[in-house]
Amino acid sequence: MTWSAQVWHVFRKDLVTRWTGILFFAVMLLVSMTDVVSAVETPWAAFSSIALPGAFAGIVIGAIATDQPARSDVFWATQPLRPDAVATAKLLYVLLIVLIAMTSTVVALRYFHVGTAALITAVGGRLWLVLCYAIPVAHLATISIDRLDPNGRRARIVVLMLVLLAVVVATIGRAEPVMQVIRALPTALYVLAFLGGVALFVRSYQLRERSPFVSGASIVCSLLMLASMVASTTPDRAAPVAAAAPVTVDSASVAFTALRDSNTGSMRVTLNHADVQAGMLYRLATGTLTVVMRDGSRMSMLLGSRWMSVRPGGPRQAPGIALAGADSTARAPREPTVFDEIRLLPPAFERLRQDSVSRLLLDWTLETHQLHEVARFPLRDTLPHRDNGAEVQCISGEAKVDGRGLEIEVNVRWLPLVLPSSWWDRTEAMGRSVFALHDGSAMTLTPLVARSFHSGKGTPDQFGRRVASAGYTLRVDTAFGANPDTDLASVATSQMVVAVPRLRTTRRFHAEFGMP
Amino acid sequence: MNAIEVQDLSYRYRRTVDALHGITMTVTAGAIHGLIGPNGAGKSTLLQCCAGLRYATTGRVLLSGHDARRVDPISTHALGYLSEAIRLPPKMTLAQVERFIAPLHPRWDAALAASLRTSFGLDASRTCGTLSRGEHMKAAMLCALAPRPTLLLMDEPFTGMDVLVKDEIVRGLLAGALETGTTILIASHDLAELETIIDHVTILGRGRLLASGAMEALRERYRRVTVVAGPAAIGAPVTEASWMGVERAGRRLSFMADATHTSLRAEVMQQRFPDAEQITIEEPSLRELFATLARDAERHTALETSA
Numbered sequence: 001m002t003w004s005a006q007v008w009h010v011f012r013k014d015l016v017t018r019w020t021g022i023l024f025f026a027v028m029l030l031v032s033m034t035d036v037v038s039a040v041e042t043p044w045a046a047f048s049s050i051a052l053p054g055a056f057a058g059i060v061i062g063a064i065a066t067d068q069p070a071r072s073d074v075f076w077a078t079q080p081l082r083p084d085a086v087a088t089a090k091l092l093y094v095l096l097i098v099l100i101a102m103t104s105t106v107v108a109l110r111y112f113h114v115g116t117a118a119l120i121t122a123v124g125g126r127l128w129l130v131l132c133y134a135i136p137v138a139h140l141a142t143i144s145i146d147r148l149d150p151n152g153r154r155a156r157i158v159v160l161m162l163v164l165l166a167v168v169v170a171t172i173g174r175a176e177p178v179m180q181v182i183r184a185l186p187t188a189l190y191v192l193a194f195l196g197g198v199a200l201f202v203r204s205y206q207l208r209e210r211s212p213f214v215s216g217a218s219i220v221c222s223l224l225m226l227a228s229m230v231a232s233t234t235p236d237r238a239a240p241v242a243a244a245a246p247v248t249v250d251s252a253s254v255a256f257t258a259l260r261d262s263n264t265g266s267m268r269v270t271l272n273h274a275d276v277q278a279g280m281l282y283r284l285a286t287g288t289l290t291v292v293m294r295d296g297s298r299m300s301m302l303l304g305s306r307w308m309s310v311r312p313g314g315p316r317q318a319p320g321i322a323l324a325g326a327d328s329t330a331r332a333p334r335e336p337t338v339f340d341e342i343r344l345l346p347p348a349f350e351r352l353r354q355d356s357v358s359r360l361l362l363d364w365t366l367e368t369h370q371l372h373e374v375a376r377f378p379l380r381d382t383l384p385h386r387d388n389g390a391e392v393q394c395i396s397g398e399a400k401v402d403g404r405g406l407e408i409e410v411n412v413r414w415l416p417l418v419l420p421s422s423w424w425d426r427t428e429a430m431g432r433s434v435f436a437l438h439d440g441s442a443m444t445l446t447p448l449v450a451r452s453f454h455s456g457k458g459t460p461d462q463f464g465r466r467v468a469s470a471g472y473t474l475r476v477d478t479a480f481g482a483n484p485d486t487d488l489a490s491v492a493t494s495q496m497v498v499a500v501p502r503l504r505t506t507r508r509f510h511a512e513f514g515m516p
Numbered sequence: 517m518n519a520i521e522v523q524d525l526s527y528r529y530r531r532t533v534d535a536l537h538g539i540t541m542t543v544t545a546g547a548i549h550g551l552i553g554p555n556g557a558g559k560s561t562l563l564q565c566c567a568g569l570r571y572a573t574t575g576r577v578l579l580s581g582h583d584a585r586r587v588d589p590i591s592t593h594a595l596g597y598l599s600e601a602i603r604l605p606p607k608m609t610l611a612q613v614e615r616f617i618a619p620l621h622p623r624w625d626a627a628l629a630a631s632l633r634t635s636f637g638l639d640a641s642r643t644c645g646t647l648s649r650g651e652h653m654k655a656a657m658l659c660a661l662a663p664r665p666t667l668l669l670m671d672e673p674f675t676g677m678d679v680l681v682k683d684e685i686v687r688g689l690l691a692g693a694l695e696t697g698t699t700i701l702i703a704s705h706d707l708a709e710l711e712t713i714i715d716h717v718t719i720l721g722r723g724r725l726l727a728s729g730a731m732e733a734l735r736e737r738y739r740r741v742t743v744v745a746g747p748a749a750i751g752a753p754v755t756e757a758s759w760m761g762v763e764r765a766g767r768r769l770s771f772m773a774d775a776t777h778t779s780l781r782a783e784v785m786q787q788r789f790p791d792a793e794q795i796t797i798e799e800p801s802l803r804e805l806f807a808t809l810a811r812d813a814e815r816h817t818a819l820e821t822s823a
Binding site for chain 1: 564570571596598601602604608612617619620621660
């Protein structure tokens with residue numbers, strides 16, 4: 001059998017016997033892909049970030065452990081196989097796994113309509129990163145071969161150790177002094193380490209026993225390759241990207257700040273509202289993010305509400321609601337500052353691009369709404385109320401008072417309610433839930449627990465044909481927002497007020513952020 | 517023509533442990549050559565050096581006149597190697613293993629493989645990782661025999677096998693060797709089994725060569741002497757330095773010595789044991805030969821160490 005035929009023979013054998021592991025890895029990739037292309041961070045994002053390199057290491061180490069390089073008691077060595085053919089087959093196997101990983105990267109980038117030039121840059125960078133991980137993994141398998149067994153039981157321990165090592169390396173890698181050393185190393189050294197690493201891998205298959213020199217040199221090459229990987233993935237520390245001048249919208253001052261976290265690749269744009277008016281609702285309506293690549297190509301994506309995350313306890317609503325004859329100021333929550341935060345969440349997607357992104361252009365619309373009372377009724381009551389063609393029903397449940405606060409279960413239905421905005425989310429429903437206390441004052445409540453929440457989203461026309469309902473538990477906690485002087489027992493006998501926001505102002509903004 | 521020629525071979529593990537010291541031996545082509553010795557004698561290391569799985573520290577191994585270090589013995593000389601330490605790929609079924617190695621061997625005998633599989637009672641659909649120790653050894657033997665090697669090195673091939681299978685293998689090996697002229701170098705602790713098939717033997721002890729040659733020649737070379745003393749027990753200072761494996765039990769004394777040694781001559785024996793009721797001089801069995809030579813080597817090593 002010729003050398004090339006032997007390479008193909010061993011390679012094919014590995015594919016046939018390890019297809020379940022490869023399939024598992026592909027599934028893991030698919031799962032991680034959903035995280036990449038998804039607009040929001042998926043629950044399994046953290047899991048796949050560990051499981052994916054773990055699965056990668058598992059199938060590579062497993063294949064190498066089966067046909068170990070040390071030659072005294074390995075099966076392949078008792079067969080007429082050339083050691084360099086076996087080593088080449090193993091390298092091909094590693095490359096195949098790398099290519100599978102790269103395919104997902106290419107698909108993700110095509111999904112984001114990345115131009116060809118930027119695609120080549122991004123794929124090249126990613127390929128280098130994956131190889132800088134793959135070759136040390138292969139080396140780990142060869143140099144620790146005395147501690148591996150063909151059944152792979154100990155190999156799993158090695159995989160676990162590798163993941164822990166990666167965590168340690170990543171943690172250390174973020175330390176600035178270490179990063180300075182890593183960045184100071186010339187790129188040529190990394191390339192030499194890579195080439196040397198491949199040569200040492202092939203060499204280790206030709207030896208009859210483990211060589212301390214080859215093992216030591218392999219460790220040095222592996223560390224250099226890992227350093228290159230760390231240097232590539234942590235280019236800069238988080239730094240402010242840009243800050244636009246504050247603008248005034250309906251007497252409220254809105255300031256923009258943007259912060260890019262290079263470690264995660266995410267960007268946070270925060271809109272800080274100051275001097276907000278009582279009874280006003282400030283909300284981001286729509287937004288467009290345009291990513292400009294270094295080759296000039298650009299892509300845009302619509303920012304919906306899913307792109308926004310609201311910090312708990314900071315509703316995008318002015319404190320209090322202007323109610324007839326009510327003094328809302330005295331009962332206002334203690335934190336009058338409200339803010340919006342847009343978390344540009346392509347962490348994986350931006351990481352894929354590495355340095356391919358040149359600028360980010362952000363266009364969005366800020367709306368202000370005036371809240372208008374549309375219904376007022378006592379709790380423990382069902383009261384249909386019509387306002388502007390919308391029927392509102394409030395069905396209250398039990399109110400329980402304990403030492404620290406009051407808990408009321410409330411169900412509200414709007415039949416049908418045409419909202420003046422495009423988006424319907426939980427915070428809007430919450431914003432309309434206001435209690436009028438028995439003394440005539442009002443108190444905005446922030447539900448701590450929302451249950452059975454249901455809402456729709458879409459254009460106003462679409463939404464207008466739906467029935468929206470919200471069921472949640474309202475908890476008035478003396479430690480959270482409620483006036484400590486409030487007689488909690490009296491809340492149970494208070495009235496429920498439902499207010500509907502009406503559009504007052506629409507302002508469009510534009511900001512541009514250059515990538516550091 | 518010698519199939520294997522070992523010339524002054526020494527091997528040192530990790531530069532500290534001497535496994536073999538200046539071994540020189542030959543394995544005649546077509547012979548079934550036994551390699552015996554206690555644990556740690558260096559049998560496996562010697563076999564691995566012959567198979568090219570280890571390189572000698574000094575000395576060399578010639579396979580059909582070619583240095584094993586310069587050619588790949590397994591490819592070049594159709595060498596089969598079987599060891600209890602070898603682990604078949606655990607994730608592969610036996611059928612997959614056969615499919616994998618068959619194309620690598622030009623003389624692969626599919627019929628023999630099928631026949632061995634049947635006689636060993638092996639299920640080809642089972643993965644090697646699930647086989648018991650005995651089954652694993654049988655599968656490994658199948659993989660070593662089916663390529664019809666011209667030179668077969670076997671390291672403890674009977675491990676984990678029952679008597680019936682052992683018997684089958686022994687008969688199979690003999691038949692195969694006779695039919696194809698395969699040279700077999702076999703290391704085993706199963707001396708009873710080995711004695712029935714080998715025609716040559718090499719005995720190792722603590723990495724040194726104790727004896728090597730044709731079985732008949734070795735038996736001819738040594739003699740087992742048994743002396744039954746008369747009513748007066750045998751006195752204490754009756755041994756000679758050339759006697760090996762001296763054992764006393766009541767009035768009975770036995771030892772082994774070189775057949776050519778003058779002390780074994782009848783008149784000398786008569787002089788030494790004048791009151792003996794019976795003196796028997798016979799050829800030793802392989803087991804006796806091995807045990808005596810190995811113990812003697814141990815004794816010498818201990819003396820050297822204490823000195």
